[in-house]
Amino acid sequence: MSNDSILLLPIILPVVSGIICFCIPERFFKLRNFLALLSNFVLILIISGLWHSKTIYYVSDWFMSTAIFSLKADGFSKFILLWISIFSFLITLYAWSKMTGLKSRQFITYLLITCGFACGAVLANTLLVLLFFWEALLVTLYLFIVLGGENSYRTALKAFVLVGFCDFCFILGAAIYWKITGSFDFPAKPVQIEGLAILSFVMMIIGVTGKAGALPFHTWIPDAAIDAPVSFMAFLPGALEKLIGIYLLTRVCFQFFHLIPGSGSSIGLMTLGSLTIVIAVSMALIQKDVKRLLSYHAISQVGYMIVGIGTGIPAGIAGGIFHMLNNAIYKSALFLGAGSVEHRTGTTDLKSLGGLYSQMPLTGLCFVICAAAISGVWPLNGFVSKEMIIHGSLETGYKIFAIACWIGAILTFASFLKASHAMFFGEKNNKFSNVKENNFSIVFPMGVLALLCIGFGPFSRIPLNAISNSVAVVSGHDFSTHALNLFNPVSGVTILCLIFAFLLHRYGYLKSGKKAYLASEVVHRLPVINTLYNLAERKIFDIYEQGIRFIRVFSIALYYGFDRTADWLYERLVVESGVKAINALRSIHRGFVSGYVAWIFAGIIIIIIFTFAF
């Protein structure tokens, strides 16, 4: 067990360079961007340098208290750290062109600080350290969203409250866990989920899945898609939150607790995941704005990951983790593509865009590749990870979760057909006739990610081996043998789903008069579903909004019930009786000398009596 302080570098290096970038004046923005890129690149180098060593520890005293600051970098942490740093590098490169002015300085700073804190959360070996970095991410989340515009503070507050509530549940769960095990360190042996541990497990799951963006704490993500900058959407809800959220979910399920496949908690997790998939992707289907559509898809993909990890079977778990990685890759690439279109045309509304493929070929190509990857088209990486998840969920014996995954696949493909068709193919809009392709720094990240999408399909054994070497619970399995296998029933059903989705899209497109963005109106106008959609658009199901309404009523009740009542009681009892007593005493004063002298005389007599009597 070596005590290696190089583990402090992934935390300190980004935070310090973030603070330095904040202090560089605006004139030297090229220097600032270059410094940010350089620090990210150095971070990647450091982490890849750590890759081949065994587990590294770092333990030190924390400010003379009894708590210990302890970091550990085992295989899983190093895997996640590598991807955090890669995404941070790519987004920084993207933000070089996309964000300008004062916002750029703040954005780079927040990005670097978030990267540093996320590395800290991943490296933590003690509950206290983990909680510290976990909560610190809330601050930069709020600040990021506020950057988006003048009225973004409402969404920022909503995000803060929702994610903060989830973090609070996580703290409660951690406190109960501390009570069960008696120490803050990550345990060597998992705890069985029974008795008090069930409450701890549920609290921690709420905390982790809420942070990752699953139901029911997801409602801030679509609002943030409109109100916050696109680079933020690509970084945090697209990549980082899923990476650290699912990392911690894996640790919670398999290192803190012992998740048995087929047990109550496993079924609960898979139900949560399935509901997330189906509900979020149905909301995504009818969106008319590309960014909102992408954000709903981000929510639904988290459902896949939760289903995968909830199965408890090695194939499902590895599938969930691999899906997390794939989702980060193609989701952030999709957001970057939408941002690239927005950078040139100024809008992301599907109604007004169209036919941009000939003008922005590289963007269109990357977008289409990643859209295919997210839908699970063979032979890209999405197909591999989805197959693993569906195999795992079928092995638990309950077919309904696999059916939910297939429904999700249908609707995902349909909505992405709609999005790509509306944005890049179809009729051109004359307003955007002189739009051309973006420059290198915007296209390069998208290109890299799209290549990774293509690469991780056939060469999926590279990440899968890394996962199986890192994560203890799936170690020793080799998953890559039947990854791209088409000739089994599961793959057959998946391909059927994709064909069905294509037919659905074509039907809607023709029915709505050859307008691509209205292709999903067929589903929208189904009888029961229509009412549900209308209710959802009016935010009836949004727990934040309902919570705000409840708090208003509650505060009025409290005001009249307690505050006014206490005031009235005080007035009646204390003040009025005091006034009456004082008035009684006042009436003794007449204002005449003789009265006072009489009192004095009586007093003297009494004193004399006492003197002579005792």
Added chain:
Amino acid sequence: MEPLILLAVMIFSGLAIFLKDLLKAVICLMISSIFLGIIFFKLGAPYAGVFEISVVAGLVMVLFILTISLVGGEDFVKEPAIPVIFFLILLGIFSLLAVFGFKVSFIPSSATGDKFLNFGQVLWAGRTFDMVAQISVIFAGVFVILAIVSRKGKNGK
């Protein structure tokens, strides 16, 4: 001889509060002061007697007569119509209480010791602080009277 003079002092003081005419009351007070001064002489306190007669029976009476001439007599103040008998009854009760209840028979003597030989030394060396206090009180009185009787103020004159 002394009890009679004491009785005279008491009677004239009683008269001073019961006479309706202010001038007559003041004159009764003056007579009672003179009798008190005689008692002081008899008790061997000549300086106190002189002071009493000259100051109280002289100066203060002059002040009273000045005020009465400025303010006017008893014409317009209606005293409460309590008969004198009430006072005598109260006096009787008080006397009984004083003699039998309070056991008024002796007075404890004053506490300062005399190391001096004559009155001058006692006054100026032993009680110097009293002299200083008297002088400051006299000054204070003068200033207060000046302030009160000055015509500036609300009347504006």
Added chain:
Amino acid sequence: MYAYAVFVLIFIGFYCLIARRNMVRLLIGLEIISKGICLLIISGSYPSKILTAQALVITVIVIEVCVMAIGLSLVIRAYHQSESIDIRDFSKLKG
């Protein structure tokens, strides 16, 4: 005996203060109380400490004179203010 006279004088003085309404009469009552006090001092230190007692009595008389003078000037002033020397008219400090 002297003690009894002192007590009666003090009683008379207090009675006057309590039961009379004319302000000048109140001052007369104050005067009678001072007389009783002087008698108390002189008769209490007869015969051994008579010199000290005289000094004290002189102090008391001086102070009493100043108090009388100020009181009478207040009476004159009050008479100028409101044309009356009845203390029941000066009860503004009531309550």
